[in-house]
Every structure is written in C-alpha cells, then in structure tokens.
Amino acid sequence: MEIVLISLLNGLVYGMLLFMLASGLTLIFSMMGVLNFAHASIYMIGAYLAFTVSQVLGFFPALIIAPILCGLLGAAIEIYGLRRVHHNGHIAELLFTFGLVFIIQRGVQMTWGMLPMAYRVPAILDFPLFTVYGANFPAYRGFMLLISAGMLLATWLLLKKTRIGLIIQAALTHPQMASSLGHNVPMVFTIVFAGGCLLAGLAGVIGGNYQTTEPGMAEAMGPIVFVVVVFGGLGSLAGCFIASIVMGVIQTFAVVIDYSFIDFLKPLGISVTADNLLTEILTVPVARIGALLPFAMMILILLFRPRGLLGTRDT
Amino acid sequence: MNGAFGKSWLWIAAVAFALLLPWCFYDFHTARHSGFMLSMLSQMGMMIILALSYNMLLGQAGLFSLCHATFFGIGGYATVHFLNAAGDGDLPLPMEIIPLLGGFSGLGLAIIFGYMATKQRATAFAMITLGIGELMATAALMFHHFFGGEGGVSTNRMIDHSLFGLTYASGVQVYYLILAWTLIATLAMFFLTKTPLGRMANATRDNFERAQFMGYDPRVVRFLQFSLSGLFAGIGGALYAITYEIVTFDALAGPLSANALLMAYIGGTTVFGGPVLGAVLITLLQSGVSLMSNSWLVYVGVLFISMVIFAPSGIAGLIMGHKPILRAGKLGQLVVPYIRVLVPGLLLVLGFVGLVELTSFLTIGAAQGKTLVLGGNKIDVHATMPWLVSAIALFGGGAWLRIEARHFRRVWDGLMADLKSADGKAERVLA
Amino acid sequence: MTKSLCRLFCGVAVLGLLFAGRPATAEDTIKIGYVDPFSGPFASGGDEFLKIFKVLFDRQNAKGGALGKKFELVPFDDKLQPAEALIALKNITDQNIPFIMQCTGSNVGAALIDGVSKHNARNPDNRVLYLNCGALATELTNEKCDFWQFRFAGNVEMRAAARIKSLPKDVTKVYLLNQDYLFGQSIQHDTKKWLEKLRPDIQIVGDELMPFGKVQDFSSYVTKIKASGAQSVLTGNYNRDLNLLIKAAVDAGLDVRFDTYLAHLIGGPTAIGAAGENRLTSVYEYSGNVPVDLKVADAEKFGTDWRSSHETDFSTLNFMTMLDMLAKAIDKAGSTDALKVALALEDMHTKDMVGQENIMRKEDHQLLMPYYVGVFSKDVKYDSEHTGFGWKTVMTASAAELTLPTVCKMKRPAS
Incomplete structure (x- = not known):
C-alpha cells in the first residue's frame, strides 16, 4: 500500500516535469507539424543557463531569466531557421532541428565542458516537506509540482481567455482556415515556437537540479518526450497532460512489479527449464523493462488509434 | 535515347573507378x-x-x-x-x-x-x-x-x-x-x-x-x-x-x-x-x-x-538542376559566376572552421595538451590575431557572399529565362 | 554531372592520400595509437583520459622514454562504435604504429581483441599489440582472452572481491542494483559469487537490473530499497545512473550505505556532493590520499602538482604503471616489435608509484594490481573535484590478495 502511494506521488512529479516539456512540443507539433528534435536540447540549455545565472544571481532570478533566454533563442531559431525551411516540407524542417541537436550538443560541451555541473537544489527548498510511511517527500518536489501546476493554469488561461490564445487554438486545429481569416500565422508560429522553448527552458531550470546537468541530459529525455506527445494525440493539450501523467506513473510503478511473463503461465502448468532466447524473454521481470513500456504502449496505441489518445485529427 | 546512354556511361565509369580505386592506395614498398x-x-x-x-x-x-x-x-x-x-x-x-x-x-x-x-x-x-x-x-x-x-x-x-x-x-x-x-x-x-x-x-x-x-x-x-x-x-x-x-x-x-x-x-x-x-x-x-x-x-x-x-533536393538535386543548361550547351557561362561565389564561400567556411576550432582548442583541447597546428606553424589560441582573422573571414566572407550570390542568382535566372524563351520559340516553329 | 562526379571522386582520392599516403620514414618516436570516444555524448571520458595521458607521457619522456626515444600519443576518435574502432585499427597498422591503446567500453574492447588477433594472424609482418586500459568485462581476460591483448586494469571480478572484502561486519542485508547490460550483469554475477564465498552471513534482500541510462526517476527504486530493509546498496552503476539514484535516496531520507564500484569516476563527486558523506564508498585504483597514508612523498608531490593544474582527480594510477611496464618491456626486448614486447611484458613484476607490487600475469595477460576501498568523507587531506569531500581509504587489497583464478586458454604464436 505504502509503495503504491509513494510511487503515485513520485510518478506525479515526474509526469508533471514530462508535461512541461511535452506541452511545448505538442503545441509546436500540432501547429507546425514539426517534430522538433531539438526540444530536449533546449531543455538542456535551460538547465545550463539556470546553473550559470544561479551562480551569479541565485536560483529564483534564474527561474525567470533562463526560460526567457530559451524563449528568445526559440524565437531566433524560428525566424532565422525554420521559417526559411518551411516551404521545403516537414521532413526538411525535421532535419533542420536534427542538425541543431548536433550543434547544441557540441556547443554546450565547448562552453561548459564535458562534466556534470554542480547545480544543486537551493538551500531554502532543501528540506523534507512531509513524511509518508517513513519516506520523506522533499520540499523541492512539492515546489516542482507547484511550478508545473502554475504553468498549466497559466497556459490554460492564456489559451482560453486571451485573443492570441484563441487564434492559437484555431490555428492548432485548422491552420489553413486561421490563415484565410487574415491572421498573421507566421507570427503565431513564432510565438508558439518561442513559448514552447520557454516551457522547455523552465523544465530545464527545475529539472536540471532534480536530475543532473550534463551534456547527455538531452539524449536521455528526448525520446520519452516524443512518446508522450504522440501518445497523447495531436492538437490536444489535455491528451498530452493525461499521457504525461500516465507515462510518469507507469514508469515509476513498473519498477515495483517483479513478475515476468512466465509467472502468468505458471498457473497453466507451464514452466521453462531450457536456456535460449525465448526463455530469456519470457523470464524478464517487468521491473527490468519498465523504462521501455512507454515505447511499447505508444506502438500499441498507434496501431489501433493512430491519432493518439485524445487527438483531434490524424497525425 | 542519348540521355539514357549518357547515364549508363556514367554508371560504368563509376564502377570502373571503384574497381581501380584500391590500387591508388597501394604501397609498393610493403606490397x-x-x-x-x-x-x-x-x-x-x-x-x-x-x-x-x-x-x-x-x-x-x-x-x-x-x-x-x-x-x-x-x-x-x-x-x-x-x-x-x-x-x-x-x-x-x-x-x-x-x-x-x-x-x-x-x-x-x-x-x-x-x-x-x-x-x-x-x-x-x-x-x-x-x-x-x-x-x-x-x-x-x-x-x-x-x-x-x-x-x-x-x-x-x-x-x-x-x-x-x-x-x-x-x-x-x-x-x-x-x-x-x-x-x-x-x-x-x-x-x-x-x-x-x-x-x-x-x-x-x-x-x-x-x-x-x-x-x-x-x-x-x-x-x-x-x-x-x-x-x-x-x-x-x-x-x-x-x-x-x-x-x-x-x-x-x-x-x-x-x-x-x-x-x-x-x-x-x-x-x-x-x-x-x-x-x-x-x-x-x-x-x-x-x-x-x-x-x-x-x-x-x-x-x-x-x-x-x-x-532541399540534396546534392543530386543540385547537380540535376544544371541539366537543362548543360543540354543547351551554356554551362560555360556559369564558370565565372561560380568562381566568383566560390571565393567568398571558401572564405566564409574557413572563417567558421577557424572560429570553431579556436573555441574548441581554447576550452577543451588546451587541457588535453594539444596545440593547434596549421601548415606546420603552431597557433596560439590566446592571441587576438587568429581570432580576428577568422572573424573577419567569417563576416567579411558572409557579406561578400551575399553580394556575389545575388549576382549569381541574376545570371542563373537569366539563363533559365533564355532557355524558356528558346523552348517557346522552338515550340512555335514546330507548330 | 559527369564532371561533378569526377570532381567528387578526385576529392575522395586526394583526401585518401592525405590520410594514407604518409611515407613510412624512420621513426624517431615510439607511437601509441589511442582509440577512445572524443566526440558525441560519451566524449567526456576520452577527453579526461587525454588530459591524464598528456601528463603521464610527459613524465615518461622526462624519464627518458624507451630505447632513447620518446613516446608519442596518436589519438583516434572511435565514437564508442566498434566499427569505427576497427577502422582506426587499420589506420594504425597502415602507419606501422606498433601499439593500440583503448580505455572505454567493453563493446569496443571485444571488437579490438578480435580485430587485433585476426590482423596479426593474417599480417605477420605488421603486428600490433593491444593495450587495454579500461575495458573491464571479466570475460575479456577469461573466455575471450588473447595473446595480443594486455589488460592494465583490474577486471570486474577483482573489483568484486575487493568490494566484498571491505564490507563492514555489521552489514547483514544488502540490495543489489545494476545496469542491464554486459558490465552491470557481470558485476551482479561476480558480486553474488563473492558474497557467497566471503560473507555467507549476508542476506541479499533485493537483486535488480535496471535499463541502462533510461531511468529518469529513481524514487520507486528507493521505495523498494526502503521496503526491503537493506543496510547497504551494492551497485555497479556509474555516472547518471548512480548520481540520480543517490539523489533520490537522499531526497527520500533513505538511510543506507552506498557501496559502489565506480562512484569515484570523473564528475561523480561533483554530481553527488554532500549527499554521499560518510555513506558512499567506492573501489578505486588510486586517490590523492593513498600516498598520504603510505607516506610516499614523491607520489604526494605528483598529486599536488596535478591538483594545481586540473579541476578533476588523478585516480588512474594503472595508466602510469602501464607506461612504466611498456617502457621497461621495450627496453628489454630491444625493439618495438609486438611479439618481442609481448613476451617481455609477460610475468613482469614492477612497483607502482606508491611502491605496491604489480604483476602482469602470463596465463591471461591480466595485470594483478592493488585496489583501495574508500569512503567519501570530509576527514581527508585532499578533497575530490573541490567538493570539500574526498576518498578516505578504509581497506587496501594487494595484488596478491586479488590474484584470482582464470579460465583463459591462450593460443600462443608459434615463434
């Protein structure tokens, strides 16, 4: 029981971090059709910038400055890069972001070096918030939840209550129609791309010290964010939210399950004694493959529902 | 017909080249x-x-x-x-x-x-x-x-x-x-x-x-x-x-x-x-x-x-873009514009490579004990000279390339327009 | 189109000549081809080792090198890909470089053992010796052992023996957590083997493999460890997989020891920091505090010199021992011929910088060397990576203690 509760809590924290990364990507992906491979690289830049700024000004100014810098970087990438590639099609745009990954990776290595940064949780937030069944729940995780919930609320308000939000929503589902109605769609694109990068930067700021700030962090987060976006479905922030939480919770829960396929077969009187590839697969406990479940789930949902969980149109 | 033959000739040449290639790298001393x-x-x-x-x-x-x-x-x-x-x-x-x-x-x-x-x-x-x-x-x-x-x-x-x-x-x-x-x-x-x-x-x-x-x-x-x-x-x-x-x-x-x-x-x-x-x-x-x-x-x-x-159409796409000009026998007209683009282009590339390598040596390479060597001369990455030269090559080359690219574009478009009107004339004659 | 294609091919040819056409003139230095990742996500390892080799080669050359010639390091980037490493091997043999050295990744190590062995069998006039300085999988000097490979780093099993020996008497419940690939699996296997042999009183309350580099949130593992009632987590995890684990454990207030194999690797102390105080231990070849304990002034001076110019620690004493042994073997053989040097290296006994005995075993070409187990503590003379904490040695396992049996059946060359 206690394991369930604690896993649920931690899954929630991780899921919210995923959501912060994935929401930006969903917005970009839905509107522009671009699977932005460099999204996780922006997340990494956010963490590094936050580290550098927090060395000088402290953590809380970094919380604001680093995401804004990432947003500006995103705007620059859109205006000077993506926009020029746009007419060459989606694969060209995708390859453009792909090239960016290489450049950002080496750029970060050249600027900050190859080793992990000593980017730590600020002292003011470094205490246990409460205790469940003898396990501490650190205040910083509570803070992360707070930030991501606040971001969720702010994004929701922005999308539902402001004019630009309504245009973005329109462009999300009917890009051509929005453009025909005379809205400046390229401008909306820039705003969305910058906004998405800003969210990725914010995720980097609070994720950089929750995890470690190192040149490999983009590679570690990249694929899983794609999975969340596709699983949740195109054009749906709600789907993205559900997918993030589901993926977060599943990954934390899978670790607790020590059963393997063979355990399901045992009641049928089947047991294995041989030692070959098949038995090797059958006896792998779920805990060992926990981190792979999201990929398997994504394949499954795409086979039966290509638009994803709550997608409004086909991908 | 001629085109198809030309193509297969190209493939045969490539294969012959591939067959011979290992012998270009044969060391007769060690056999x-x-x-x-x-x-x-x-x-x-x-x-x-x-x-x-x-x-x-x-x-x-x-x-x-x-x-x-x-x-x-x-x-x-x-x-x-x-x-x-x-x-x-x-x-x-x-x-x-x-x-x-x-x-x-x-x-x-x-x-x-x-x-x-x-x-x-x-x-x-x-x-x-x-x-x-x-x-x-x-x-x-x-x-x-x-x-x-x-x-x-x-x-x-x-x-x-x-x-x-x-x-x-x-x-x-x-x-x-x-x-x-x-x-x-x-x-x-x-x-x-x-x-x-x-x-x-x-x-x-x-x-x-x-x-x-x-x-x-x-x-x-x-x-x-x-x-x-x-x-x-x-x-x-x-x-x-x-x-x-x-x-x-x-x-x-x-x-x-x-x-x-x-x-x-x-x-x-x-x-x-x-x-x-x-x-x-x-x-x-x-x-x-x-x-x-x-x-x-x-x-x-x-x-x-x-x-x-x-x-966006790749290297092959670039090459194929020259086909109509080649067919019209006007490829020669592009040689000078190409050279004019190539020089600033090269400058731009050199400047960029220079800056990347200098930065890389300053932050990573120096600690590994490597020195940047160019044409047998050691280059001090802390001196201002190499940085300045690279930066000038990069930005100067970039600006120059912009001008030359515009010129190239004009020549190219002119050639294309000529070809089109020539085609049009030919069609009219046929009609 | 034809012209452009020709131009391309000419370009290829010119480029090829640039790389391959170096004339084989009389060598005035002894070259060592060094293959490791220098670009991409794993570049940090190769980058760090390059810095270390720079210092060590200078030191060796100041001592006179070998045969009156100086050593020269020729790096090749393998991107941690076996195919690229094998291409680099060809490049090294083309240039008649007699030694190939590699320190990162058992996948590349396995490929090089195989590649070098076949190359030497097929080209007896152009043999090359593989100096393995860090591909650790136990099998590389057991089932996969080869005459042309010399491993100058303790294999997983030697580390496991030292690791288990150092566990304090009051630890009775341990939790095993390892990465799910060759290295982690062989640590899991050897840890269990030595627990059974040396500490039958210890109960294994958890034994787990986790996907390598894929886990983002370790809190469920921490919950599981807590529920199991373990006193110590025995883990071969390193880099990100270790740092995140310890972070999650500290966040959850989990009060256990972390008895690791590789926490001392570059960047580990920085990433873990105060979280590891007095409960993180590691098995290492060397640390700045070893000469302090052993009272070797020269070695301590080497350490302070190192610290004055580097942000990171010097912990790979075996690299220095390797160069010492190589120089000695070349001098003894009187040439850099791979076979002669290999024969000279076999059964070589040498003392390392702090005076400990090191032996290159003839049966499997595994260096028998001492290992130290230390705890991450404030109570040290020299800290790690300027964190204020350093490795305080709690146990020393000598080369003799770590002389373990091998199953190697080596095919020796005829002459």
Whole structure:
C-alpha cells in the first residue's frame, strides 16, 4: 500500500516535469507539424543557463531569466531557421532541428565542458516537506509540482481567455482556415515556437537540479518526450497532460512489479527449464523493462488509434 | 535515347573507378594496400546499400522510417551466426552467397514489423518505427543468446568455402566482394523502381487517395516496399558483419538509423543515385574529418542545416538542376559566376572552421595538451590575431557572399529565362 | 554531372592520400595509437583520459622514454562504435604504429581483441599489440582472452572481491542494483559469487537490473530499497545512473550505505556532493590520499602538482604503471616489435608509484594490481573535484590478495 502511494506521488512529479516539456512540443507539433528534435536540447540549455545565472544571481532570478533566454533563442531559431525551411516540407524542417541537436550538443560541451555541473537544489527548498510511511517527500518536489501546476493554469488561461490564445487554438486545429481569416500565422508560429522553448527552458531550470546537468541530459529525455506527445494525440493539450501523467506513473510503478511473463503461465502448468532466447524473454521481470513500456504502449496505441489518445485529427 | 546512354556511361565509369580505386592506395614498398582506405571504401559500400534501401522508403514511398538500422543490424547478427555455422561445417554455403542469407533475415524481420507499421502512415508510421527501433536496440543489450550483449558476437570470415577459391584474408578481397554485392543490390533496387510496384509506391507517396481509387491497396504497396527495403538493408548488414567480423548492438541502434536518413537526404531523395553521393560524403566526414577535428559533429550539423535551407533536393538535386543548361550547351557561362561565389564561400567556411576550432582548442583541447597546428606553424589560441582573422573571414566572407550570390542568382535566372524563351520559340516553329 | 562526379571522386582520392599516403620514414618516436570516444555524448571520458595521458607521457619522456626515444600519443576518435574502432585499427597498422591503446567500453574492447588477433594472424609482418586500459568485462581476460591483448586494469571480478572484502561486519542485508547490460550483469554475477564465498552471513534482500541510462526517476527504486530493509546498496552503476539514484535516496531520507564500484569516476563527486558523506564508498585504483597514508612523498608531490593544474582527480594510477611496464618491456626486448614486447611484458613484476607490487600475469595477460576501498568523507587531506569531500581509504587489497583464478586458454604464436 505504502509503495503504491509513494510511487503515485513520485510518478506525479515526474509526469508533471514530462508535461512541461511535452506541452511545448505538442503545441509546436500540432501547429507546425514539426517534430522538433531539438526540444530536449533546449531543455538542456535551460538547465545550463539556470546553473550559470544561479551562480551569479541565485536560483529564483534564474527561474525567470533562463526560460526567457530559451524563449528568445526559440524565437531566433524560428525566424532565422525554420521559417526559411518551411516551404521545403516537414521532413526538411525535421532535419533542420536534427542538425541543431548536433550543434547544441557540441556547443554546450565547448562552453561548459564535458562534466556534470554542480547545480544543486537551493538551500531554502532543501528540506523534507512531509513524511509518508517513513519516506520523506522533499520540499523541492512539492515546489516542482507547484511550478508545473502554475504553468498549466497559466497556459490554460492564456489559451482560453486571451485573443492570441484563441487564434492559437484555431490555428492548432485548422491552420489553413486561421490563415484565410487574415491572421498573421507566421507570427503565431513564432510565438508558439518561442513559448514552447520557454516551457522547455523552465523544465530545464527545475529539472536540471532534480536530475543532473550534463551534456547527455538531452539524449536521455528526448525520446520519452516524443512518446508522450504522440501518445497523447495531436492538437490536444489535455491528451498530452493525461499521457504525461500516465507515462510518469507507469514508469515509476513498473519498477515495483517483479513478475515476468512466465509467472502468468505458471498457473497453466507451464514452466521453462531450457536456456535460449525465448526463455530469456519470457523470464524478464517487468521491473527490468519498465523504462521501455512507454515505447511499447505508444506502438500499441498507434496501431489501433493512430491519432493518439485524445487527438483531434490524424497525425 | 542519348540521355539514357549518357547515364549508363556514367554508371560504368563509376564502377570502373571503384574497381581501380584500391590500387591508388597501394604501397609498393610493403606490397600492401592501405587498410584504412580499404575499410573506408568497404564502409562506403555498405552505407550506399543502407542509404539506397532507406530511400526506397523515404524517397520512393514517402515513408519516414526511424528504425532502418534494425534490419541492417539483424542482417549483420544473422550473418555472424551463419558464418559461425559455416565455419563449423554446419552450413555448406560459399561465402559469396552468405550476404543473401543476411538479406533474407532482414526481410523476415521487416515482414513482421512492416505488417505492424505500414498500417499507418506519416507521423504515426514514423513514431511506430521509432518505438520499434528503441525496443530492438535495448533488447540487443539485454538478451545474450542471439545478440551477445555489449560485447556483441564475433566470427571469422575465413570459412574456407568460396566459389572462386578466395580466402578473404586480405581486405582487398573483401572490398571486391562488397563492391560486387553493392552493384547487385543497387541494380536490383534500380530495376525495382521500374516495376509496377515501384511506380505504385511513387503513386501512394504523391497522392494516397488517387492510388486507392486506381484499385491498388496502398497498404499492400507500402508493406511490400517496406519488406523489400528490409531485404536490402539486411544485405548491407551482412557486408558489415563480413568486413568487421563482429556485430554489436551499435549496428542496429538509433544513430545508424539517423545516419541512413541523413545520407539519403543529403544525397538527394528525388534522384535514384542521390543517396550514393550522400553515403560517400557522410562516410568521408565520419571516418575522415573526425581524424582531424573532434568538432566534426558541428560541421555535420551545419552542413545539414545549410543543405536543408539552401538545397532541399540534396546534392543530386543540385547537380540535376544544371541539366537543362548543360543540354543547351551554356554551362560555360556559369564558370565565372561560380568562381566568383566560390571565393567568398571558401572564405566564409574557413572563417567558421577557424572560429570553431579556436573555441574548441581554447576550452577543451588546451587541457588535453594539444596545440593547434596549421601548415606546420603552431597557433596560439590566446592571441587576438587568429581570432580576428577568422572573424573577419567569417563576416567579411558572409557579406561578400551575399553580394556575389545575388549576382549569381541574376545570371542563373537569366539563363533559365533564355532557355524558356528558346523552348517557346522552338515550340512555335514546330507548330 | 559527369564532371561533378569526377570532381567528387578526385576529392575522395586526394583526401585518401592525405590520410594514407604518409611515407613510412624512420621513426624517431615510439607511437601509441589511442582509440577512445572524443566526440558525441560519451566524449567526456576520452577527453579526461587525454588530459591524464598528456601528463603521464610527459613524465615518461622526462624519464627518458624507451630505447632513447620518446613516446608519442596518436589519438583516434572511435565514437564508442566498434566499427569505427576497427577502422582506426587499420589506420594504425597502415602507419606501422606498433601499439593500440583503448580505455572505454567493453563493446569496443571485444571488437579490438578480435580485430587485433585476426590482423596479426593474417599480417605477420605488421603486428600490433593491444593495450587495454579500461575495458573491464571479466570475460575479456577469461573466455575471450588473447595473446595480443594486455589488460592494465583490474577486471570486474577483482573489483568484486575487493568490494566484498571491505564490507563492514555489521552489514547483514544488502540490495543489489545494476545496469542491464554486459558490465552491470557481470558485476551482479561476480558480486553474488563473492558474497557467497566471503560473507555467507549476508542476506541479499533485493537483486535488480535496471535499463541502462533510461531511468529518469529513481524514487520507486528507493521505495523498494526502503521496503526491503537493506543496510547497504551494492551497485555497479556509474555516472547518471548512480548520481540520480543517490539523489533520490537522499531526497527520500533513505538511510543506507552506498557501496559502489565506480562512484569515484570523473564528475561523480561533483554530481553527488554532500549527499554521499560518510555513506558512499567506492573501489578505486588510486586517490590523492593513498600516498598520504603510505607516506610516499614523491607520489604526494605528483598529486599536488596535478591538483594545481586540473579541476578533476588523478585516480588512474594503472595508466602510469602501464607506461612504466611498456617502457621497461621495450627496453628489454630491444625493439618495438609486438611479439618481442609481448613476451617481455609477460610475468613482469614492477612497483607502482606508491611502491605496491604489480604483476602482469602470463596465463591471461591480466595485470594483478592493488585496489583501495574508500569512503567519501570530509576527514581527508585532499578533497575530490573541490567538493570539500574526498576518498578516505578504509581497506587496501594487494595484488596478491586479488590474484584470482582464470579460465583463459591462450593460443600462443608459434615463434
């Protein structure tokens, strides 16, 4: 029981971090059709910038400055890069972001070096918030939840209550129609791309010290964010939210399950004694493959529902 | 007719060149071929197959796959096991046939995964293949019986059974085997584009609904195309296994899939031979330039980005763009404008490379005890001079290039307009 | 089009000549080809080792090198890909470089053992010796052992023996957590083997493999460890997989020891920091505090010199021992011929910088060397990576203690 509760809590924290990364990507992906491979690289830049700024000004100014810098970087990438590639099609745009990954990776290595940064949780937030069944729940995780919930609320308000939000929503589902109605769609694109990068930067700021700030962090987060976006479905922030939480919770829960396929077969009187590839697969406990479940789930949902969980149109 | 002949002449020349190439790197003192060049050429051969088979999906069927290395890798793993069996005497097959077995392994797996993936298209297809690729790469690390874990599975290619009595001890014999199979695979893929299947694949790429109306099931077309590309990728993997005599999980991991995509795109997906150019260029960058600079990934990244922005149809597309001008015999008029663009372009590139290398040496290289050496002279990365020169070359070259590019554009557009009006006149005369 | 294609091919040819066409003139230095990742996500390892080798080569050359010649390092980037490493091997043999050295990744190590062995069999006039300085999988000097490979780093089993020996008496419940690939699996296997042999009183309350580099949130593992009642987590995890685990454990207030194999690797102390105080232990070849304990002034001075110019620690004493042994073997053989040097290296006994005995065993070409187990503590003379904490040695296992049986059946060359 206690394991369930604690896993649920931690899954929630991780899921919210995923959501912060994935929401930006969903917005970009839905509107522009671009699977932005460099999204996780922006997340990494956010963490590094936050580290550098927090060395000088402290953590809380970094919380604001680093995401804004990432947003500006995103705007620059859109205006000077993506926009020029746009007419060459989606694969060209995708390859453009792909090239960016290489450049950002080496750029970060050249600027900050190859080793992990000593980017730590600020002292003011470094205490246990409460205790469940003898396990501490650190205040910083509570803070992360707070930030991501606040971001969720702010994004929701922005999308539902402001004019630009309504245009973005329109462009999300009917890009051509929005453009025909005379809205400046390229401008909306820039705003969305910058906004998405800003969210990725914010995720980097609070994720950089929750995890470690190192040149490999983009590679570690990249694929899983794609999975969340596709699983949740195109054009749906709600789907993205559900997918993030589901993926977060599943990954934390899978670790607790020590059963393997063979355990399901045992009641049928089947047991294995041989030692070959098949038995090797059958006896792998779920805990060992926990981190792979999201990929398997994504394949499954795409086979039966290509638009994803709550997608409004086909991908 | 003339065009077709010209083309086949080109191919024959390329093959003859490939046949002779190892002898350009023959050291008469030691009576040895350069092993490095042979390896790199062999690597090019298998990468050409990989890129061409990838283009069966991307260029010809409009399928954006992210797991192509899976079939390459499985072909490699299967071949290692076949070779081991052949070495033990359990598989009485000559070496020359074994790549085909690797191909069939790739085909088998592609049939299974293709059945799943080709039900969808566009992004859903891409993401399913991403998932498959990730699952297979991790499985290769986890399961030891077939994949051998991190250490991979090794073999010995000297199985002492050959149609031509070859031992395959030396790299040059292996190179010719690879060349032969690259040719066979390339020709097979080329003729596939001429078959109804190849034509229908193009049709489903260009207009999905209309292809459906014609009575073909586009899913079946995609499925067949996917499976066959798996076959060729498997052959490529088999050649990998024969060259390196070891296959590790890297042969089916994500980076290689990404490489397949990059080679096909850089080379040009619209022309059949495009991926060949891409494969040659990327292999040169990866094995050649990386010897000179640890920042080679930056150059790859910048090359991609500039290709994507300025030449979305790839190198082959750029070359093909000159065809009408060549036909009109006006290529000579472009020589001077080209030189005028080339000079500032070169300056720009040099400036950029200079800045990247200086930064890289300042932050990373210095601590490793390396010094930047250019033409035998040591360069002090802390002095202002080299930085200033590079920056001026970069920005000056950039500004100059802008002007020259505008001029080039004018010449080009003028030529094109001339050709058009000439065509128009010819038509009127005919009418 | 033809012209452009020709131009391309000419370009290829010119480039090829640039790389391959170096004339084989009389060598005035002894070259060592060094293959490791210098670009991409794994570049940090190769980068760090390059810095270390720079210092060590200078030191060796100041001592006079070998045969009156100086050593020269020729790096090749393998991107941690076996295929690239094998291409580099061809490049090295083309240039008649007699030694190939590699320190990162058992996948590359396995490929090189195989590649070097086949190359030497097929080209007896151009043999090359593989100096393995860090591909650790036990099998590389057991099932996969080869005459042309010399491993100058303790294998997983030697580390496991030292690791288990150092566990305090009051630890009775341990939890095993390892990465799910060759290295982690062989640590899991050898840890269990030595627990059974040396500490049958210890109960294994958890035994787990986790996907390598894929886990983003370790809190469920921490919950599981807590529920199991373990006193110590025995783990071969390193880099990200270790740092995140310890972070999650500290966050959850989990009070256990972390008895690791590789926490001392570059960047580990920085990433873990205060979280590891007095409960993180590691098995290492060397640390700045070893000469302090052993009272070797020269070695301590080497350490302070190192610290004055580097942000990171010097912990790979085995690299220095390797160069010492190589120089000695070349001098003894009187040439850099791979076979002669290999024969000279076999059974070589040498003392390392702090005076400990090191032996290159003839049966499997595994260096028998001492290992130290230390705890991450404030109570040290020299801290790690300027964190204020350093490795305080709690146990020393000498080369004799770590002389373990091998199953190697080596094929020796005829002459």
